[in-house]
Amino acid sequence: MAIELRPQNTNVISLEEFIEYAEEHVDMRDEQSLKDAAPMMKALGNNRDFLADKINEELVKLANFQEDNHYGAQVLMLGRCKKFFMRACFWPSAQDKSYKESGPESFFYYLPHDHNFNFLSVGYYGPGYKSEYYEYDHDKVIGMPGEKVDLRYIRTSQLEQGKVMLYRGKKDIHYQIPPESFSISINLMEDSLDLPRINQYRFDLENKRIHSLINRNSGPVLADIAAKVGNDNTRQLLSDLGQRTTCLRTKSAIVKSLATRLPQSQKIDFIESHLTGKNDYFNAQLRHQISELQVRETSLC
Structure with missing residues (x-):
């Protein structure tokens, strides 16, 4: 499953310090390198002011608000470098207005899917969404909708505040469940020109099949x-x-x-x-x- 990392450090760093660290020390395609970054991710999560500061900064330049954001209202882009980018993801509960107006699919709730990239996530605010985690071998599937897949349920876990999770590309599948109240996660995301060429899937868990291809191409x-x-x-x-x-x-x-x-x-x-x-x-x-x-x-x- 996605790897749970629970660093216990209480130090605080800025967004700029984390990005500088990631540029110099993190290989987004290396699992151990991403694990080693967990304490720094936790230190960024310990900073209770940086996200508000970033939102304020974006509001000042409202005419050019989030020019590099290709995700929509659920995501606030925090910074981009050659091999990665940083984002904040907003997770409404089932009681929140945005959920009621847009529906769960808009937030990828109840849509089991994998990722074609690695990313590191820390729970920043609220109780965090829950996920049922599964694993599969991307290299053993062709990628056709309806294709049978050997899915293995691992466990259910919650991305609570301070927990760091490593999501492994082409291996981990998660079925996300809305949090009990509004939550935020901070993500360190792999960014590569290869990604459109690697299939990302939505799965049919009940029948253990590929439902559809979901990455942009x-x-x-x-x-x-x-x-x-x-x-x-x-x-x-x-x-x-x-x-x-x-x-x-x-x-x-x-x-x-x-x-x-x-x-x-x-x-x-x-x-x-x-x-x-x-x-x-x-x-x-x-x-x-x-x-x-x-x-x-x-x-x-």
Whole structure:
């Protein structure tokens, strides 16, 4: 499960001091390095003024409020560096107005999911949300919705004030439950250009299956639009991109999108010509598309 860390230090550091420390000492892809950062994360959490100071700072420049925030109202961005960023996450209870107006899904409550990155979190304010924690092996799944997954329940835990949690990318799954009252956590988040290429999943716990892919990836959407409205040059550029990209979601989307421009009689052969024989997401997507086309052909007979 996500690793519980309970450093007992009572010292206080500033946000700037923590960011400087993380830049110099933390490797976001190394589990031990993140564990070693727990006392510093706790020291930041011990600072009961820095978050109010940061909010005040943002309110002064209201016209440019949170320009680098791509998450929305639940998140306050605290700082960004080359390999990581810092954020505060707000967790309303079921009695809070924002929860009642937006619903639990807006805050990822009751939506079991993994992460495709590592992050460190400290409970900063309130009782903290609860999570049911599970584990799985990301490398043993292809990534298709509906795919069976070996999910293992580990335990239920709460991110109370002062507790530090290490969430391990591609391993830990959590099913978040609203806190009893409004809560805040502070996160040290891995940031990498590789992240859109690594699938992140929502899970169906009851049936132990992948429910859907939830990480943002603009490649498939762009491929679909380009194939629909582009010209011959666009389609050649798409084909070239499909050869270069290492993102299997984008790669499969390009092949499927290019196939839509062909006569019906050529689509299956075109897709089959791109199969590589590997048991991966790219080939699974193409095989699924071929099956759909075959069913469609049968229904037209």
